[in-house]
Amino acid sequence: MTTTDRPVPHPSPLTEPFWAACREGRLLVQRCDKCGAHVFTPQEFCRECHADALTWVESAGDGHVVTFTVIWRPQTPAFDVPYVVAVVRLEEGYEMVTNIVGTPPDVVTIGAPVRVRFTPVTDAITLPCFELA
Numbered sequence: 001m002t003t004t005d006r007p008v009p010h011p012s013p014l015t016e017p018f019w020a021a022c023r024e025g026r027l028l029v030q031r032c033d034k035c036g037a038h039v040f041t042p043q044e045f046c047r048e049c050h051a052d053a054l055t056w057v058e059s060a061g062d063g064h065v066v067t068f069t070v071i072w073r074p075q076t077p078a079f080d081v082p083y084v085v086a087v088v089r090l091e092e093g094y095e096m097v098t099n100i101v102g103t104p105p106d107v108v109t110i111g112a113p114v115r116v117r118f119t120p121v122t123d124a125i126t127l128p129c130f131e132l133a
């Protein structure tokens with residue numbers, strides 16, 4: 001793998017299980033032991049019922065595009081343009097802000113089915129991006 005000038009997430013004790021799983025090609029999400037809600041981004045408490053009993057579970061990584069935008073003028077030249085930033089709703093009911101990769105931006109549509117595709121960026125960070133299913 002490589003290093004990059006691209007800005008990358010900095011794992012915390014709370015988020016490290018998520019990033020460790022991404023490095024292994026698995027998508028984890030927290031599920032509330034009390035109400036069953038899936039919670040993302042990682043939290044100390046359930047957003048639905050405020051219980052502090054959240055357990056990491058594996059997500060299937062399938063979902064659809066809720067909305068997206070195509071970036072032509074990135075915040076840093078470390079990004080290759082154009083690229084797609086999207087909100088994806090996973091089948092478990094939670095949403096992620098992510099990139100749609102592996103396809104020209106002009107074929108991405110709202111509602112398009114997608115599945116997770118892991119993109120290594122550094123030795124520590126593998127991003128859960130999505131591709132059209």
Ligand SMILES: [Zn+2]
Binds near residue numbers: 032034037048049051
């Ligand atoms: Zn809950």
